[in-house]
Amino acid sequence: MKRMLFVFAAAAVIVTAAPSTADAQYSSRQVRVDVQRTSLSRDQEIQIGKQAAAQVERESEIIHNPEIEAWLNQIGQRLAKTPQARDYPYYFKLVNDDSINAFALPGGPMYVNTGLIKAADNEGEVAGVLAHEMSHVALRHGAAQISKQQTYGALFGILGAAAGTFTSGQNGECGFLCQMSQLGVGIGAGSVLMKFSRGYERDADLNGARMMAAAGYDPIELPRFFEKLQAKQGTAGEPRGLGLWLASHPATGSRIQYVQQDIRFYPQHTYNASTGEFSHIKKLVAVLPPPIPQPGKLIQLADSPTPRANLPEGYKDYPANGFSIAYPSHWQAGQPESASSLYIVPQGGAVKGQNGGTELLLGAMIDYYVPKAGASKVQLAESTAEFIDALEKGDTNLKAGKPTPTTVGGHDALVTHITTKTSLKQEPDQIVYLYTVPRQSGLWYLVLATMPSVQKAFDPIARAMVQSVIFPSEQRPAVR
Ligand SMILES: [Zn+2]
Secondary structure (H helix, E strand, C coil), rough: CHHHHHHHHHHHHHCCCCEECCCCCCCCCCCEEEEECCCCHHHHHHHHHHHHHHHHHHHECCCCCCCHHHHHHHHHHHHHCCHHCCCCCCCCEECCCCCCCEEECEEEEEEEEEEHHHCCCHHHHHHHHHHHHHHHHHCHHHHHHHHHHHHHHHHHCHHHHHHHCCCCCCCCCCCCHHHHCCCCCHHHHHHHHHCHHHHHHHHHHHHHHHHHHHCCCCHHHHHHHHHHHHHHHHCCCCCHHHHHHHHHCCCCCCCCCCHHHHHCCCCCCCCCCCCHHHHHHHHHCCCCCCCCCCHHHHHCCCCCCCCCCCCCCCEEEEEEEEEEEEEEECEEEECCCCCCCEEECCCEEEECCCCCCCCCEEEEEEEECCCCCCCCHHCHHHHHHHHHHEEEHCCCEECCCCCEEEEEEEEEEEEEEEEEEEECCCCEEEEEEEEEEECCEEEEEEEEECHHHHHHHHHHHHHHHHCCCEECCCCCCCCC
């Protein structure tokens, strides 16, 4: 550790004023923190962050509590105004998740888990984590990593490789199912929520500490909180998700030591920024209801599914977090992109649409529709009507019949017969059976689509699939 500090000191001596340095207003004897070079433009960076944010919000429950949101944003915007934040359009949202985590996406969207606030002992610690994460944005760490690993084009043309199971087909116009799936197009959070190098971590600590000081928070709270968490590893009081948190923020030697070295150069020595609301906010966070699983999670395969024995012959099961459905063994099930709907199709049943989405030609697609009024307001007839209305607006070829009552998985459901057109040149006509079931997280829907020429063969498969659907009981998990 001592040796590392010596290297820093030596490096500091030879620092010259370079245009890329992020800390021009500080002493030339301080460790220099650089803004990373990246082939992404600032606009592209912001665009990538927006797409990843859409995916995060499909998989995580964002808490809309005005008091907590206002408090979080008050701290965040105070930090965002400092020169070290480099003027990105930051915003801050609270995620209902008790594992300890917080992350900022390229361009500025930032998410803070309830678990982080629960693990913090004062406002400065929360501000420290925000400042550290915002520094990854300001120093363009995510953007640099993305441009190093993948080209921008590859990120947006993700489908090709990921689809594997789908043959590419005609690139005609994008039918309604194609447009629907485009709503889910995004880049995997996994490709953005990356593990940074030790060098980036240290830079985020230093830039973050300077940001803290400029905002009036005691900068030492930043490294102190990181080290406090590290010390809890392996103890009885270890917060949930700490292992993951530590893995994505690799140790960089003594954070406290090198930040302390840096603080000596700061112009300001009294730090009294505080909303004064921390203990009140902690109380509010402590009594929040447990999280509601989100659609993005519910359509993913369950971690430890219970095998089902009574499937029709020649069928296998797709046991997702929110439901299970059987499908013909030779079909393929999966998400062509990480944030997309679930597709269950025979070879060639889905193709890459003209503008990057997935178009369903033959087979099934499953997802949840969240009504405009919110998931908690889902009602079978109303939400189905609203959904079909939205589909009709997006596809001029779409004609929907009258929804008919039925049951799916023992629940009241509706089935709606729809006709539309696909991009398939030989046979553009498409017949669709749309099944809808109200669930806690939105209106669950199953789309079964076929061309008229194979409808006779398709119908018994469609029936078997519908009949195989089961839903687990839907209750909020017990309060932890
Ligand atoms: Zn970090």
